[in-house]
Amino acid sequence: MNAAMNENLTDAWTAICITPAVCAEWSEFNPASGVLGEAAKTAGAVSRKPGEPVEWMHHAPNRWLLPNLQPPLRDLLLTAETRQCGVLTQVSGKWQCIRLLPPKTTHKLRHPLGAGMPVELILEQRQCAAIVLFDCPVIVESDDGLLSVWVESSYLNSFLEMLKTLDVKVIVKAD
Amino acid sequence: MNQNAPLTQGTPDGSRLTGGPLTFTFDGKRYTGFLGDSASSALWRAGVRLFNRSIKYRRLRGFLALGPEDPNALLTVGEYPAWIPNVPASQVLITEGMVLRSQNRWPTLRWDLASMLLGPGASLWGAGFYYKTFIWPSWKTYEGLIRKLAGLGYAPAGSDLPNPKVEHPVADVVIAGGGPAGLAIARGVARSGARVILCEREPVLGGELEFEAAVIEGKPAPRWVQTTRDELSDLGVRVLTQTTVISANNGITIAHGQPAGLPGSDTLYRIHAPLFINAMGAVERSIAFINNDRPGVILSGAADRLLSRYGVLAGQRPVLFGNHDRLYDTARRLLQAGAQIQAIVDTRTDSQSPVRAELQGRGINCLSGFTVLRAQGHPRIKAVTVAHLNNPRSTQTIATDALLVSGGWSPAVYAGLQNGGVPRYSEPVAAFVAEGQPDWRLCAGAAAGHLALDDVLVDAQVTVDESVRRLNRTTASGSPWLVQQADAVPQLIAFWRSPASRHEEKQQFVDLQNDVTVADLRQALQEGFVDIEHIKRYTTLGVGTEQGRTGGTLGAAIIAELRTEPLAEVGISRSRGPFQPTPLMVISGTRLGFGLRPARLTALDQAHQQHAAEMELMSGWMRPRYYRGNGQDPFAASVVEATRVRATGGICDASTLGKIEIAGPDAAAFLDGLYLTPGSTLKIGRSRYAALLREDGIVLDDGLLLRLSSDRFVATTSTSHTAHVLAHLEFYKDTQWANQRISVTDVSEAWSVIVVAGPQSRQALVSTLGTSWQETLKDLTHMGHQSGTWRDYPLRLLRASFTGELAYELHCAPAIASSLWSELVAAGLAPFGLEALDVLRVEKGYLTSSELNGQTAPADVFASSMLKAMGQPVGKAMLNRPAFSDDNRPVLVGVRACDGKSAFLGGAQITRPESPAHSLGYVTSSVFSPQLKEWIGLALVARNQASLGTELLARDPIRGGDTPVRITGSVHFDPSHERIRV
Incomplete structure (x- = not known):
């Protein structure tokens, strides 16, 4: 995802929908292991380098979603798996990412996701949270105020239709 | 002030009027009003005094109040079929061309036929008359007429209203009521830095300051309201006017915003705030x-x-x-x-x-x-x-x-009496106030029983201090709210009813909306009702849209007088939320139309559409029931599709099956403790039919267990039980197997599954998957599996069958599912749907949730070989209960019609012919078998009646009568399973 994904030149909320190519879940046996580092132990923590796609999200106890798994991290986790620190499970195709961009005129506009959840409350003290939103299991994630929703693939169509009823313009892209 | 001011003099001098004139109609007659007029005010100005007829006696009524507490003036707005009934005339703002109608009258409001019939016999229609009448010869004799006479407005036949908006705002405090108390509290709490949301049901703030000649802090009331409002804006307070709080609970307050008093631009607010303040004032009675x-x-x-x-x-x-x-x-x-x-x-x-x-x-x-x-x-x-x-x-x-x-006035206690609040009678105001409030709720101002403006503002300051304390903040300094002028302190002395004879009590109304009179209350007492809650329900006192606002305390007081008891002893009844009538579509929020529930789609949904599948929502998924090219109805199509699978082959989308990966060094031991047959004895590259038990021994679900490596397994589940099985596994991983090295991951959506079944399935796969899979296809035995790739995507090939034919499951990445499906079609295999799948599996006696129905134990449904191989799973300890070995315990059997041709349906009860009223069990599944050319089924029948060949009756009086059937083996077709092992 590049900087252009953060731009919205329209007057409507826009949802950009992306299917990540390589997606995995890391499950750790011992919370103290810290295979992904100390910061990863914090509930709701997210790792992302500036301008880069998200690296991992700590969305459940002892579980991390790695939506864009690249070789260095993959190799690290496979090594940790052989040391019996945890299990790396391939889940490509399970999650879809919907990034919500506010309209260019953003004066006190209500977030469309506010129709289904208290946006400020959910992410008040965390960067990601696994919740049920519009009856769909999702992970909401904040990137410096810009929200993305990771929704399970089978729910994607219903979720996007719901966004359309909230006057969100939907754009579907390949990664 | 001339209420009949001619239009040439411009807009009358009312604070809510902002322009006009507007024309509208009421009962077909044209009237004129102004922008900002409610239906009540516009009609009253025009000289209209008759608005409606009452619900029971059809008495003519005007309006009693100018708020939602008005029990009388409910109108229908708009034209049939999309009109909106039961709209409070005091709340709806008129618009140009608006069409209004009175309700509950025929043919006209002034001359109503039913009132001529009901009026003279009013003494017959006392409290609870419907419990004592309309009995002979039967209620049905009277039902039609009563339905015509009863009720208020007529329901519309359609609606073109847009969906409501929904918001989840967050605050520290939510205040219901924008009168002097609410305004003062909002300002005081906001000054401490807390986030405040203020809800006011009227379009303007101020409450009774709209007309009370008050001076506060040196300002006339309207200016005080305005400057306070300005300060609230500066402090970041969110003010929601035309928004009524309809429910308040710990941490969440629900409010309904309805501009112009008419459904059509509603907003449902689910406000997340730890503190709720009821400043909703008091209601005049x-x-x-x-x-x-x-x-x-x-x-x-x-x-x-x-x-x-x-x-x-x-x-x-x-x-x-x-x-x-x-x-x-x-x-x-x-x-x-x-x-x-x-x-x-x-x-x-x-x-x-x-x-x-x-x-x-x-x-x-x-x-x-x-x-x-x-x-x-x-x-x-x-x-x-x-x-x-x-x-x-x-x-x-x-x-x-x-x-x-x-x-007098009754404090708005409806919010205060929920969640443990109790009513306490207050003599000075001759009304009930709410006490025993939980930590997250406060009552203030008139809602707490303070009627004089001085007292209201003093109480507001106390509430500010308490709120700030509960929020762990500091009260900011501010000038006190000095009242220099206000309406008189009421000096109220309770007075409830004027003297009247017993006969005249029938015309003393207590609850105008439900035509409840003093006579009705006396009758209820005479008939032995004591508790105010019982009297409420028997007489219908306070059960209407105004929920006892105008008549509740009045009724309780009259009951107290009739019983010569203190009013404090009688108490008042408790109303429930919503505190104000709310359209169901608003309560639904986003759950309307498409948003009612999500419909999950597999990666092959487009492929099904292209093949003209008849899609149906099943267990939350859109699944192909049959393909219309094979027949125009499910029966015809299922015969064609099932026949084709047995003859040549077919493909079916099984992606909805749950798939759970269980991995880790302790995974095998974990599965041994949960599945009926041990996972640890399963070889790598093999799979096994497996079942889970609940803790009470009942079968939870079945599926397949695949072993991918020494420490990695995949468990499949039935579509409808995926979440349940996942929760079951996670529960035990986190409790009984806590601190073990086990991971449980739902991979259902990471793998699409295509079933390839039939005699030609292997050939089709050879041509589709390519030469790299040729050896595997040749060597793979039943229940074996192999992982590899197809077009660089992971693919897992499992040889397993739910059809009784040579069959395979292709577990593939969703990204290539459509391509794979198309290739298989090109290889000569046609799709088949769930109807055909059901035919094929019933022919083989395979189980679904029709048989594993939450009441069946392993011995009821599984083969003895599986029971012999049982390990030590959760639930096994409960299998020794005597009930599970009772002679009447059901057992799974096959059933066929004795004459070899009659139909019988799932759900039919199985009885002995000589005891048709005594059920021995029921048919769990039934299909027409194209192979056997007759109806076949599976049933759960008492084991002491289920010997092979026993002739019983399948009783189905609602749908088709009785069919003599005989008990057979559960495997109707290819009982030696030769076709699977090809």
Whole structure:
């Protein structure tokens, strides 16, 4: 995802929908292991380098979603798996990412996701949270105020239709 | 003030009016109003006094109040079929061309046929009459007529209203009520830095300050309201007008925003705030006297609002009647507006009100110790009969065109009586207040029983201090709220009803909306009802849209008088949320139409559409029931598709099956402890049919267990049980197997599954998957699996069958599922749907949730070989219960019609022919078998009746009668399973 994904030149909320190519879940046996580092132990923590796609999200106890798994991290986790620190499970195709961009005129506009959840409350003290939103299991994630929703693939169509009823313009892209 | 001001004089002097004129119709007649007018005010200004007929006696009614507490004026807005019934006339703002209708009358409001029939027999329709009548010969005889007569508005036949919006705002405090208390509290709490949301049901803030001649902090009330509002804006307070709090619970308050008082642009607010403050004020109530429901009898507060908001006089020659000093303030305002006050009837004997003295000095007839016995005139009020309370026989008649009544105020306790709140009677205000509030709720102002403005603002400051303390903040300094002028302290003395004979009590109305009279209350007591909650339900006191706001306390007080008990002992009934009627579509929020529930799609959904599949929602997924090219109905198509699978082959989308990866060094031991047959004995590259038990021994679900490596397994589940099985596994991983090295991951959506079944399935796969899979396909035995790739995507090939044919499951990445499907079609395999799949599996006696129905134990449904191989799973300990080995315990059997051709359906009860009323079990599944050319089924039958060949009856009186059947083996086709092992 590049900087252009953060731009919205329209007057409507826009949802950009992306299917990540390589997606995995890391499950750790011992919370103290810290295979992904100390910061990863914090509930709701997210790792992302500036301008880069998200690296991992700590969305459940002892579980991390790695939506864009690249070789260095993959190799690290496979090594940790052989040391019996945890299990790396391939889940490509399970999650879809919907990034919500506010309209260019953003004066006190209500977030469309506010129709289904208290946006400020959910992410008040965390960067990601696994919740049920519009009856769909999702992970909401904040990137410096810009929200993305990771929704399970089978729910994607219903979720996007719901966004359309909230006057969100939907754009579907390949990664 | 001339209420009939001609249009040429412009907009009348009302604070809510902003322009116009507008034209609208009421019962087909054209009227004129102004922008900002409610239906009530516009019609009243036009001289209309008849708005509706009451629900039971069909008595003509005007409006009593100018808020949602009005029990009378509910109108229908719009045209059929999309009209909106039961809209409060005081809340709906008129628009150009609006069509309004009165309700509950035929043929016209003025001349209603039913009232001519019901009126004379009114004494027959007392409290609870429907429990004692309409019995012979049967209720059905009367139902049609009663349905025509009962109810209020008629439901629409359609709706073109847009969906409501939904918001989840977050705050520290939510305040219900934007009157003086709510405004003062909002300002005080916001000054501490807390986030505040203020909800006010009216379009403007201020509450009674709209008309009360008050001066606060040196400012006249309207300016105080405005400057306070400005400060709230500066402090970041979110003010939601035309928004009513309808429910308040710990941490979440629900409010309904409805601009213009009409559904169509609603917003449902689910406000997340740890503290809720009820500042919803108090509701004025009436007094019971004869014909107190006459059009033209309105609450004195309504008269004040009518004048200040809309510039309309309630009457040119009004009489005021009540039991407190505020009557005189109201009278003075009306006098200043040009009304000719005929009399002020005060039930108290001694009022020290200086305003009273002033009015007397101006020649106004002020009667002390008097009461109104009766309202006279029909259809609207023309006079009142008054008498001294010490000498009710000596009466006077006073001509009038409006009677303005006030029996005091009842604090808005409905929010305060939920979640443990209890009512306490307060003598000074002759009303109930709510006590015993939970930590997250406060009551303030008039809602807490403070009626004088001074007391309201003092209480507001106390509430601010308490709120700030509970929020762990510091109160910011601010000037005190000094009241320099206000309406009189009421000095109220309770008065509930005027003297009347027993017969006349039938015309003293307590709850106008449900036509509940004093006579009804007396009758309820005579019939033995004691508790106020029982009396409420028996008489329908307070069960209407106004939920007892105007009649609840009045009714309780009259009950107390009739029982000669203190009112505090009688108490009041508890209303439930929503605190104000709310359209169901608003409560639904986003769950309307498409948003009702998500429909999950597999990666092959487009492929099914292209093949003209008849899709159906099953267990939350859109699944192909059959393909229309094979037949126009499910029966015909299933025969074609099932026959084709047995003859050549077919493909089916099984992606909805759950797939759970269980991995880790302790995974095998974990599975041994949960699955019926041990996972640890499963070889790598093999799979096994597996079942899970609940803790009570009942079968939870079945599926396949695949072993991918020494420490990695995949468990499949039935579509409808995926979440349940996942939760079950996670529960035990986190408890009984805590600290073990186990991972449980739902990979259902990471793998699409295509079933390839039939004699030609292997050939089709060879041509589709390519040469790299050729050896595997040749060597793979039943229940074996192999992982590899196809077009660089992971692919897992499993040889397993749910059809009884040679069959494979292709577990592939969703990204290539469509391509793979297309290739298989090109290889000569046609799709088959769930109807055909059901035929194929019933022919083989395979199980689904029809058989594993949450009541069956392993011995009821599984083969003995599986039971012998049972390990030590969760639930096994409970299998020794005597009930599981009872002779009547059901067992799975096959059934066929004795004549070899009759049909029978799932759900039919199995009985002995000689005991047709005694069920031995039921048919769990039934299909027409194209292979066997007859109806076949599976059933759960008492094991002591289930010997092979036993002839029983499949009883189905609702759908088709009885079919003689015989018990067979559960495997109807290819019982030796030769076709699977090809």
